[in-house]
Amino acid sequence: MRKALLAAAKRIGEATIDHGKTACKPPDVTQTVAKSSTHTRRRSSIARRA
Numbered sequence: 409m410r411k412a413l414l415a416a417a418k419r420i421g422e423a424t425i426d427h428g429k430t431a432c433k434p435p436d437v438t439q440t441v442a443k444s445s446t447h448t449r450r451r452s453s454i455a456r457r458a
Contacts, residue, residue, distance in 0.1 A: 410441055410445060413437075414437070414438060414441060417437040417438070417441075
């Protein structure tokens with residue numbers, strides 16, 4: 409599923425969002441997916457040890 413998500417994000421490209429006069433930025437999809445995958449793997453390994 410992760411490969412499909414990254415492929416879709418690549419096809420769609422970067423989103424342009426008007427946040428007004430704030431410094432907010434949309435998160436990068438590839439970084440968010442990598443971070444989420446790492447978190448999920450760590451939680452799974454901890455759950456197996458318990």
